[in-house]
Amino acid sequence: MEEIEVIESSESKEEEQRVWSWGAGTDGQLGTGCLRDELSPQLLQLPFSVSALACGGGQVFSWGRGTSGQLGHGDMANCSSPKPISFFEDYSVTQLSAGWNHSGFVSDSGCLFTCGDGSFGQLGHGDYISHYFPRKVSYFINNNVQQIACGMRHSLVLVEDCLGNQVYGFGSGKRGQLGISLDKIRSFSLPCINNGFEDVEIVSISANGDHSAALSADGHLYTWGKGFSKMCDSYIPQRLSSSLCFLKAALGWNHALLLTGGGEAYMLGGSTHGTLSDPEKMSPVKPLSENSKEAALEKVSGLDDTxxxxxAAGAEHSALVTDSGIIMTWGWGEHGQLGLGNTCDQIKPRAVSLDDEVQSNDAAFQVYCGSGFTYTIRTLSLSS
Structure with a gap:
């Protein structure tokens, strides 16, 4: 996810919502109306509520860098404040994703739309043309698209059909991130089904950088593409050899965060800029095959019994929310994306202070990461 934000607006008279952003902002990706980095959380004045946000069911707004048409406004201009995407006035968007220079949108009827840079085929239209307005991906015209996940130059799509859930990939494939062939593929411009999930029920997909990942219904993590921690690239999905049951995965450029059903956070790979909370513990384990290795899975340290x-994961930084509503960040901090008031890297999670923060059992927090910036949404229930 790079310098683009795409959000769905929602209307709720029983909720009060506040949104903060911080970090890299020179392309307008913080939505503050200013073109500068912010080292501390900035409270945004938004004329709508947010039901979903993708850094990278309702009206869709976008802002940030638009030099490849990824904002969907019909031009190549940057935008420093939220602007509605007029194309979706007659659609209800239920899921969306922002890549480095392209975006994807899923409607409530299961249709997929993409826009932005298409030079690697990552828009899925069978060509390498960029589009400045969202365009329907005709390949899925008779399928029910559930999710899209946009990486740096590739896309993954989760589709429900008569055979169950299927994963498709298109775009750049030189690191194996498409998962469609054991051979090296520079790029592929049409969706092609993934080879590794014939007997697996996939419920969610993730993409970032040259990495791809999926979670199965029974809580197993599968990864493919660029190898973590300088391990070999994988051209087909590899199941992580762990007895843990995972509920969510978040991918960075060199690391992955994982959340278990018991509320424990784990990290896979990556020691750059402290994305691994304890770099000294990083070590390779037994290879999965002659051409593939698995990086060490470690519990995020410094959380005690939290x-x-x-x-959420950015390029080289990480964020989490605790059950008491505390936002914590660590990793690369050059642009202030940790929200700690400085540009220092952090090895272990540190709490972020939000102005006007409300500690309430009725307040729910969400955190989202772009490559070098972070967003937090606090929703406070006003019902009695």
């Missing part, structure tokens, strides 16, 4: 309810 229960984690949400995770």
């Amino acid at each position: 229960k984690v309810v949400q995770i």
Whole structure:
């Protein structure tokens, strides 16, 4: 996810919502109306409520860098404040994703739309053309698309059909991130079904950088593409050899965060800029095959007995939300994306202070990461 934000607006008279952003902002990706980095959380004045946000069911707004048409406004201009995407006035968007220079949108009828840079085929239209307005991906015209996940130059799509849930990939495939062939593929411009899930029920997909991942219904993590911690690339999905049951995965450029059903946060791979909370513990384990290795899975340190309810990963930084509504960040901090008031890297999670923060059992927090910036949404229930 890079310098683009795409959100769905929602209307709720029983909720009060506040949104903060911080970190890299020179392309307008913080939505503050200013073109500068912010080292501390900035409270945004938004004329709508947010039901979903993708850094990278309702009206869709976008802002940030638009040089490839990824904002969907019909031009290549940056936008420093939220602007509605007029194309979706007659659609209800239920899920969306922002890649480095392209975006994807899923409607309530299961249709897929993409826009932005198409030079690697990552828009799925069978060509390498960029589009400045969202365009329907005709390949899925008779399928029920559930999710899209946009990486740097590739896309994954989760589709429900008569055979169950299927994963498709298109775009750049040189690191194996498409999962469609054991051979090296520079790029593929049409959706092609993934080879590794014939007997697996997939419920969610993730993409970032040259990484791809999926979670199965029974809580197993599968990864493919660029190898973590300088391990070999994998051209087909590899199941992580762990007895843990995972509820959510978040991918960075060199690491992955995982959340278990018991509220424990784990990290896979990556020691750059402290994305691994304890770099000295990083070590390779027994290879899965002659051409593939698995990086060490370690529990995020410094949390003691804290229960984690949400995770997010940027390029080289990480964020989480605890069950008491505390936002914690660590990793790369050059642009202030940790929200700690400085540009220092952090090895272990540190709490972020939000102005006007409300500690309430009725307040729910969500955190989202772009490559070098972070968003937090606090929703406070006003019902008695």
